[in-house]
Amino acid sequence: MADISCDIVVIGAGVLGLSVAAELTARGHAMCVVDPGRQNASSVAAGMIAPAFESQLDGADAARAALLRHAAGLWPAFAGRSGLVLERTPAEWRGSDAKAVAETLTGLGFSVQADGDVVRAEGDVRIDAEAALARLRSGLGAAFVGAEARSVERAPEGWRVETTAGRVEARQLIIATGAAAALAGLPEAVTDIINRIEPIAGQIGRTEASLTDRVVRGVGGYVTPARAGSLIGATMVRGSRETASDPAASARLAEVAARLSGLAAPETIEWRGGVRGATSDGLPLAGPVGDGLHLALAPRRNGWLLGPLVGRIVADGIERRPRGAHAAALDPLRFSLPGG
Numbered sequence: 001m002a003d004i005s006c007d008i009v010v011i012g013a014g015v016l017g018l019s020v021a022a023e024l025t026a027r028g029h030a031m032c033v034v035d036p037g038r039q040n041a042s043s044v045a046a047g048m049i050a051p052a053f054e055s056q057l058d059g060a061d062a063a064r065a066a067l068l069r070h071a072a073g074l075w076p077a078f079a080g081r082s083g084l085v086l087e088r089t090p091a092e093w094r095g096s097d098a099k100a101v102a103e104t105l106t107g108l109g110f111s112v113q114a115d116g117d118v119v120r121a122e123g124d125v126r127i128d129a130e131a132a133l134a135r136l137r138s139g140l141g142a143a144f145v146g147a148e149a150r151s152v153e154r155a156p157e158g159w160r161v162e163t164t165a166g167r168v169e170a171r172q173l174i175i176a177t178g179a180a181a182a183l184a185g186l187p188e189a190v191t192d193i194i195n196r197i198e199p200i201a202g203q204i205g206r207t208e209a210s211l212t213d214r215v216v217r218g219v220g221g222y223v224t225p226a227r228a229g230s231l232i233g234a235t236m237v238r239g240s241r242e243t244a245s246d247p248a249a250s251a252r253l254a255e256v257a258a259r260l261s262g263l264a265a266p267e268t269i270e271w272r273g274g275v276r277g278a279t280s281d282g283l284p285l286a287g288p289v290g291d292g293l294h295l296a297l298a299p300r301r302n303g304w305l306l307g308p309l310v311g312r313i314v315a316d317g318i319e320r321r322p323r324g325a326h327a328a329a330l331d332p333l334r335f336s337l338p339g340g
C-alpha cells in the first residue's frame with residue numbers, strides 16, 4: 001500500500017468504529033478505516049438492540065434506562081441511512097420471575113406486555129450482526145486499509161499511523177480497537193484510560209436447526225432466531241480474553257436453550273467467542289480526549305445497541321459541536337476528572 005492521507009482515520013472496524021465512520025461519512029467527511037478484518041466481538045454478537053431487557057439484566061436505574069432507550073431510538077434512522085435491516089422480531093422474557101420483571105420494566109418507563117410466565121418488550125429489536133457489519137463496511141465509501149495499526153504518533157498536521165501495510169496520515173484520529181491494549185505512541189493519559197478497560201470474554205452458539213421464531217431470554221441466557229437457524233448465548237467471563245469455547249459453559253447454555261425454546265437441546269452447535277471491553281460504570285468511552293484524538297471504546301455487552309449513539313457523540317466531538325444528549329455520561333475523561 002502506498003502511504004495515504006485522509007481527513008479522519010478510524011482504527012478498528014467493529015460496530016463502534018464503523019458506526020462512527022458511517023456517521024462522519026454521512027456528514028461529508030473523508031474517512032480512512034484501518035482493521036485487519038478478523039472475527040471480532042461485533043461479528044459474533046447476537047445483535048439484540050434491547051434497551052428493556054438489558055436494563056433488567058443490569059439492574060439499571062431510571063437514568064441508565066433512559067440512555068439505553070434513547071440509543072435504541074436512534075436506530076431506525078441510522079439503519080435507514082446505512083441500508084441496514086432492523087428485524088422487529090418479538091422479544092420475550094420467560095420464567096417464574098416474569099411478573100417481577102414486568103413490574104421493574106414498567107417502573108423504568110418501558111412498554112411491556114405480561115402474560116403468565118412471559119413478558120414481551122415492545123421496543124427490543126434485532127439486527128443480523130454479521131450482515132450489518134459487512135453492509136456498514138461496504139457502504140462507507142471510506143478508504144479501507146486491511147492492516148493492523150502498529151503505532152501512532154503526533155504529526156505536524158495531525159496524526160500518523162504506522163500499519164503493517166504502510167503509513168496513514170490524518171488530521172484527526174479515532175481509536176475504536178475494542179478490548180485491545182493501547183497502541184504504542186498514544187499519550188500516557190490516554191494509554192492509562194484504555195488499559196483500564198476490562199476484557200469480558202463471551203461464547204455464543206449457532207445451530208442450523210431453528211429453535212425459535214422470536215428472541216427468548218431468561219435466567220442464564222437467551223435463544224434468538226438467526227439468518228439460518230438460531231443463536232444461543234452467552235457467557236460473560238470477566239477479565240478473560242479467551243475466545244475458545246468452554247465445554248462446561250457450552251453444556252449449560254445448551255440446557256438454557258432447551259428450557260427457553262421448549263425443544264430438545266440441539267445435537268450440533270458451532271461455538272464462537274468474542275471479547276467485549278468494559279469500563280467500571282458499564283458505559284462506553286465516546287468523545288474527544290484532546291489533540292485531535294477521539295475514543296469509541298468499551299460498550300460492554302451493548303455495542304450494537306449503543307453504536308449509533310457513540311457515532312453521533314464522537315462525530316459531534318470531531319466537529320466541535322455542543323454536546324448532545326447523554327454525551328457527558330460517555331465522556332472518556334469522566335474517570336480522570338476530580339471525583340471521577
Ligand SMILES: Cc1cc2nc3c(=O)[nH]c(=O)nc-3n(C[C@H](O)[C@H](O)[C@H](O)COP(=O)(O)OP(=O)(O)OC[C@H]3O[C@@H](n4cnc5c(N)ncnc54)[C@H](O)[C@@H]3O)c2cc1C
Nearest residue numbers: 012014015016042046047048149178202274302303304305
Ligand atoms: C457473545 C456475544 C454476544 C453479544 N451480543 C450482543 C447483542 O446481542 N447486542 C449488543 O448490543 N451487543 C452484544 N455484544 C456486545 C458487542 O458485541 C460488543 O459490545 C461490541 O461488538 C464491541 O464493539 P467494538 O467495536 O468496541 O469492538 P470489536 O467488535 O472487538 O472491534 C474492534 C476492532 O478493532 C480492531 N483492532 C484492534 N486492534 C487493532 C489494531 N492495532 N489495528 C487495527 N485494528 C485493530 C479489531 O480487529 C476489531 O475489528 C455481544 C458480545 C459477545 C461477545
